[in-house]
Amino acid sequence: MALAEGLVESGTCKLQDITLTKRNAQTLAALASKGFQTNISNADAIVEADTIFICVLPQQLNELLAEIKESIDIDKQLVVSVVTGAHTDVFKEILGEQCRIIRAMPNTAMKVRESMTCLSSANATGEDLNMVQSLFNTMGQSIIIEENMMSAATALCACGIAFFLRTIRAASQGGVEIGFHASDAVKIAAQTALGAAKLLTINKSHPEQEIDKVTSPKGCTIAGLNEMEHQGLSSAMIKGIKLSSNIANNLYTAS
Numbered sequence: 001m002a003l004a005e006g007l008v009e010s011g012t013c014k015l016q017d018i019t020l021t022k023r024n025a026q027t028l029a030a031l032a033s034k035g036f037q038t039n040i041s042n043a044d045a046i047v048e049a050d051t052i053f054i055c056v057l058p059q060q061l062n063e064l065l066a067e068i069k070e071s072i073d074i075d076k077q078l079v080v081s082v083v084t085g086a087h088t089d090v091f092k093e094i095l096g097e098q099c100r101i102i103r104a105m106p107n108t109a110m111k112v113r114e115s116m117t118c119l120s121s122a123n124a125t126g127e128d129l130n131m132v133q134s135l136f137n138t139m140g141q142s143i144i145i146e147e148n149m150m151s152a153a154t155a156l157c158a159c160g161i162a163f164f165l166r167t168i169r170a171a172s173q174g175g176v177e178i179g180f181h182a183s184d185a186v187k188i189a190a191q192t193a194l195g196a197a198k199l200l201t202i203n204k205s206h207p208e209q210e211i212d213k214v215t216s217p218k219g220c221t222i223a224g225l226n227e228m229e230h231q232g233l234s235s236a237m238i239k240g241i242k243l244s245s246n247i248a249n250n251l252y253t254a255s
């Protein structure tokens with residue numbers, strides 16, 4: 001849904017150009033009332049499509065592919081999958097060896113056009129990749145990577161949103177403890193995080209260069225920062241990212 005809304009809100013697609021499917025007719029009706037085309041049948045929904053986006057959970061993928069495999073035209077239609085852990089071989093095996101497939105790993109910031117999306121592909125043409133990358137670029141930034149890095153991309157990029165949100169929550173809780181009301185604390189922490197990210201993306205600098213600019217000798221920043229490191233800040237983030245990446249890698253096979 002975030003993807004469909006992002007495509008519309010960025011002006012890339014019109015509501016009526018997107019057909020959404022779901023198994024639940026009630027929630028599908030709610031999407032139809034927003035102006036999207038909807039269809040309860042995946043097999044019917046894909047017939048007119050140039051590009052088929054597959055956005056189900058890993059454990060729902062096999063059933064979905066079984067449903068569309070007879071009606072897909074793999075010579076004409078491009079498949080884009082955001083399904084975590086499902087290798088392009090899975091699609092080729094079920095839909096046909098020649099299937100043009102692009103895997104995308106975006107994050108929920110698509111909705112505010114600040115996603116980071118990692119893309120990899122099998123059988124896709126340069127034109128396919130340009131088209132899909134342009135779509136995702138309207139909702140943030142993207143890079144093309146090797147498929148063997150997609151689980152790492154899941155951890156850093158898709159799960160990463162939650163990791164950074166939790167650090168903002170932690171900062172705001174610290175803010176409340178030192179005297180701010182909760183709403184002010186979240187606003188201050190979120191805008192400060194946004195500023196930190198923009199310093200890196202606009203200055204194209206390394207975090208440590210920016211940190212050096214705000215840590216004066218014997219000052220309060222270095223004292224706070226070192227205390228956080230003594231408590232395992234960087235180590236916790238690195239360990240969490242490694243664990244997420246390993247789990248992402250096994251999500252489809254484990255389903």
Ligand SMILES: NC(=O)c1ccc[n+]([C@@H]2O[C@H](COP(=O)([O-])OP(=O)(O)OC[C@H]3O[C@@H](n4cnc5c(N)ncnc54)[C@H](OP(=O)(O)O)[C@@H]3O)[C@@H](O)[C@H]2O)c1
Nearest residue numbers: 021022023024055056057058060064082083084106108158
């Ligand atoms: N959320 C993220 O930030 C994010 C980022 C990158 C990648 N991903 C990946 O994207 C995929 C979807 O994630 P999500 O968070 O959007 O999950 P979700 O909220 O559970 O959405 C899955 C959707 O698929 C629908 N669905 C399931 N089987 C279907 C079928 N056979 N036909 C039609 N619709 C079907 C479900 O609706 P019904 O039950 O009504 O059918 C539901 O709306 C996952 O593989 C996830 O790992 C997620």
